[in-house]
Each structure stands twice: as C-alpha cells, then as structure tokens.
Amino acid sequence: TQAVGGGYYGTGQYTAQQGIKILVTGACGQVGTELLPYLRERVGVDNIIDAGPFEFLDVRDKDNLSRIIIEHGCNRVIHLATLLSVVGEKNPALTLKINNNGIQNILELAAQQKLQVMSPSTIAVFGPNAPKENTPNDAAMNPSTIYGISKVHTELLGSYYRERFNVDFRSLRLPGIIGKAKAGGGTTDYAVDIFQAAVLSGKYTCFLPADLDLPMLYMPDCLDAFWNLIQAPRKHLTRCVYNVQGMSFSPHSLSSAIQKHLPHFQLVCKPDFREAIARSWPRSVDDSFARADWGWKPKYDLQRMTQDMLKASKAFSG
Ligand code: AKB
Numbered sequence: 001t002q003a004v005g006g007g008y009y010g011t012g013q014y015t016a017q018q019g020i021k022i023l024v025t026g027a028c029g030q031v032g033t034e035l036l037p038y039l040r041e042r043v044g045v046d047n048i049i050d051a052g053p054f055e056f057l058d059v060r061d062k063d064n065l066s067r068i069i070i071e072h073g074c075n076r077v078i079h080l081a082t083l084l085s086v087v088g089e090k091n092p093a094l095t096l097k098i099n100n101n102g103i104q105n106i107l108e109l110a111a112q113q114k115l116q117v118m119s120p121s122t123i124a125v126f127g128p129n130a131p132k133e134n135t136p137n138d139a140a141m142n143p144s145t146i147y148g149i150s151k152v153h154t155e156l157l158g159s160y161y162r163e164r165f166n167v168d169f170r171s172l173r174l175p176g177i178i179g180k181a182k183a184g185g186g187t188t189d190y191a192v193d194i195f196q197a198a199v200l201s202g203k204y205t206c207f208l209p210a211d212l213d214l215p216m217l218y219m220p221d222c223l224d225a226f227w228n229l230i231q232a233p234r235k236h237l238t239r240c241v242y243n244v245q246g247m248s249f250s251p252h253s254l255s256s257a258i259q260k261h262l263p264h265f266q267l268v269c270k271p272d273f274r275e276a277i278a279r280s281w282p283r284s285v286d287d288s289f290a291r292a293d294w295g296w297k298p299k300y301d302l303q304r305m306t307q308d309m310l311k312a313s314k315a316f317s318g
Contacts, residue, residue, distance in 0.1 A: 019075070020043045020047055020075065020076060021043075021047045021048075021072060021073050021074045021075050021076065022039060022043065022047065022048050022074065022075075022076040022077070022078055023068060023069055023072065023074040023076070023077045023078070024036060024039070024048060024077075024078045024080060025057065025059050025077070025078070025079045025080055025081040025102070025106075026059075026079070026080030026081030026082060027080070029080055029081070029082075029184075030177060030179060030181050030182065030183045030184065030192075031080055031120070031174075031177060031179075031181075031219075031222065032080050033181040034179055034180070034181055034219050034223060035078070035080070035223055035226060036048060038223045038227070039078075039227075042227065055068050059079070059081045059098065059101070059102035059105060059106070060097060060098065060101045060102060060105070061105075062105040062108070062109070065105055065106070065109060066109055069109060069113060069115070070113070074115065075114070075115055075116065076115060076116040076117075076118070076230065077106055077109075077110065077115050077116070077117050077118070077119075078118045078119070078226065078230075079102065079103060079106045079117060079118070079119040080119075080120065081098065081102055082098065082099050082102070082120075082150075083095045083098050083099060083147065083185060084147055084184075084185040084186040084187075085122075085124055085145050085147040085148070085185070085186055085187045085277050086185050086186060086187055086189075086274060086277070087184075087185035088145060088146045088147035088150070088185075089145060089146065089147075089273075089277065092146040095146050095147060095150055096146065096150060099147070099150035099151070099153070099154065100150055100153050100154075103119055103153070103154045103157055103158070104157065106119065107157055107158065107161040107167060107169070110161065110167045110168075110169070111161055111165035111166075111167050115167075115168075116168040116170070116230065117158065117167060117168065117169045117170070118170045118171065118172075118226065118229065118230050119154055119158065119169070119171055120171060120172050120173075120174045121151045121154055121155050121171045121172065121173045121174070121241055122147070122148070122151050122173055122174050122175075123135075123173055123174070123175045123214075123215055123243075123245075123281050123282050123285060124143055124145055124147050124148035124151060124277075124281060125141045125143050125148050125151050125152050125155065125173060126139060126141055126142075126143065126148070126281060126282050126285075127141060127142040127143040127144045127148065127280055128142075128144055128279075128280045129142055130142070130282060131282070132282055132283045133282075133283055133284055134284055134285065134286040135243070135282035135284070135285045135286060136243075136286050137239070137241075137242065137243045137285075137286060137287075137288075137289045143280070144280045145277055145280065148280075154171070155171060155240075155241045158171060158240060158241070159240055159241070162240055168234060169240050170229050170230060170237070170240050170241075171240060171241040171242070172225055172226065172229060172241075172242055172244050172290075173241060173242065173243045173244065173285070174217065174222065174244070175188070175214065175215035175216050175217050175244070175245045175246075175285065176188025176189075176191050176214055176215065176216040176217070177192075177216075177217055177218075177219060177222050178191050178192055178216055178217070178218050178219065178305060178309065179192065179218070179219030179222070180219065180309075180312050180316070181219075187208075187214075187274045187277045187278050187281075188214055188216065188278075190204075190206050190207060190208055190251065191214075191216055191249075191254060194206070194251075194254060194255075194258070194267075195258075195309045195310060195312075195313040196313055196316075196317065198258050198262055198265050198310070198313070199262075199310065199313040199314050199317050200317055202262065202264050202265055202266065203265070203266045203267075203268070204255075204265075204266075204267055204268070205268045205269075205270055206251045206267060206268070206269045206270070206271075207270065207271060207272045207274050207275075208251055208269065208271055208274060208275055208278050209251070209269055209271045209275055210250060210251050210252040210255075210267065210269045211250050211251075211252055212250050212251070212275070212278055212279065212283075213248050213249060213250045213253075213283040213284065214248065214249075214250075214278060214281060214282075214283065215245035215247075215248045215282060215283070215284050215285050216245065216246060216247050216248065216249060217244060217245055217246040217247070217298065218246055218247075218298075218300035218304075218305040218308070218309075220299065220300065221246045221298040221299055221300050224299075225244050225290075225296060225298075228294050228295060228296065229242065229290075229294055232293070232294035232295075236293055236294060237293055237294065238289065238292075238293055239289060239293075242287065242289055242290040242293070242294075242296070243285040243286060243287045243289070243290065244285075244287045244290050244296055244298075245284060245285050245287055245298070246298035246299075246300050246301070246305070247298075247300070247301050247302045247305065248283060248284040249302050251267060251269060252267065253302065254302070254306070255267035257302050257303055257306040258306060258310065260303075260306075261306070261307065261310050262310070
C-alpha cells in the first residue's frame, strides 16, 4: 500500500487502495479529464486504466473492451463515454449507437466478469411533464431529447442487469457540470464558457434566456459524488440511480455573481434552439435520497464556485 500526496483540490493524504482496478471510458471528456487525477490519488497511479492516454477504445467494440478489461485485470468500470444533448439533437442515430450500444456492452461484460459499473445519467431524463422544481428522484421521466431517451435506457438497462444478473450498477443523474476542463456538446456549457469570456473580454453572449434556471454542480463536488457513491456499501443503497445537484441558477444570477468580482462584466442573451432543450428539463432536483443513503453533501454554492472559477480562469489566461 502506498501513500500518495494531496493534490489539485487540496484533498489531503490518501492511501492507494489495494484490489481496485478501474477502467474509465470517455477519459478525455469534461468529467474524465478531472476524474482521472482525482482517482489516481485515491487508488494509485497504476490502477486506473483510461481509454485516453493508455488505450484507444471505441465503446461500440465489445471485443476490444473485453480485451482491455481482461488484460488489465479491471474490476470496476466508470463509463463516461457519451454524446450530450446538443450533439444528440444534431445526430440522433449516432447518439443511439454510442450511448445505447456502449452501456449494453459494458453491462454484458460486467455480468460475465463481475465488474462494478458506475455510469452517469443526467437531469435530461426528465421531460416537460416532470415537476420543474425539486424534481423527485422517482418522478416519471418521459424525456423529449434523444440524449434523455438514451439515458433512460442506461438507467433501465442498469437496473435490469442488477436485478437479473446481480451487476453492481450505480448511477448519478448529473446536472450541468462546471469545471476548469472544457465542456462540449451540452446545453449547460454556457456556465463553463462564461468564465473564460468574463476574464478575457468582459462580455459573454449566452444561448439561453437570462431567467432560465437549471440545476448545476461544481466539479470538486461532482468528483466527490462519484467517489462516495462507488465506495458506498451496497447494502446502504436503496436504489441505483441518484439525483444530485449543488446549486440552481440562471444566466442572469450567474452574471450577477461574476459582477461582484468583475463589476464591468456584461451578459447578453440571444437564445437559440438550445432554449427548448433547457426548458424541457428540471430547474432544480431533489437529492435527498443521495444525502440519506451515501452522505451526499455538496460544498460549493453559486458564490463560492464563482470565486473559485474566476481565480482559475485568471490564472489560466495569464
Ligand atoms: C448537457 O447539457 O447535455 C449535459 C447534461 C445536463 O447532461 N451537461
């Protein structure tokens, strides 16, 4: 067992955990980029196999997936590879192939090789008829985007494999994720891009209306959510899919939070087709099951996240 130092988020000392070997798909995406170093601190550098720097992998290719899992002796998979809401509407057929075939391959291999599977879902599983405020974990879903439909498929297939084949499947319904890594292809991406624009030009043109609230989560809390859910004893989990959020805000309230640090910052809103996607989603979600079952407790609210993001964006832009 080897001790590794605290890192990027000042998380302190961790002891590399013996017996955990994780394959992370989608390792070069927004969450993967930050999850990899976070996991390496916790389970040891050699115990994270990612489909980025170490193995190139198409999640539709089950034979290659199987080879990588066997060759590296993986016992857990964090399956992040997915197409998000905006790209999904541009290419529904490809979204079904990547999102649906990907999770099916992972779950089939998990059943054969007894792997724990963590694969995030999204607030996009909730469609226009679900309650908009504090959307309950068990609200009827009926999404209107292909991305949401593919993630309902992920949730249902995961639950099926858990009941039928005893696969330890776990999932988080992620809201918009704000972090230092670039986002891409999502409806909530404005909440990432706005920070670079604020620091570089003092102005941002947003593709959503100023008053439209969406649930959001800051990356350090997102990473803790992944870790805490995969580490939770299975007997404590009353379900396999959990709503989580850290805050809920509109472009206008985010802009006001930025103006506290950059008084001349200007927000201009020119809503486009992404408004319809955002309007079909919850404005906030009820995450009380996550709090009760595995101790979910986000640390960042809008003010704290904004301060941290502006600091990082300033450092980044020199
Ligand atoms: C998106 O905007 O598509 C994603 C999501 C909310 O799942 N960030």
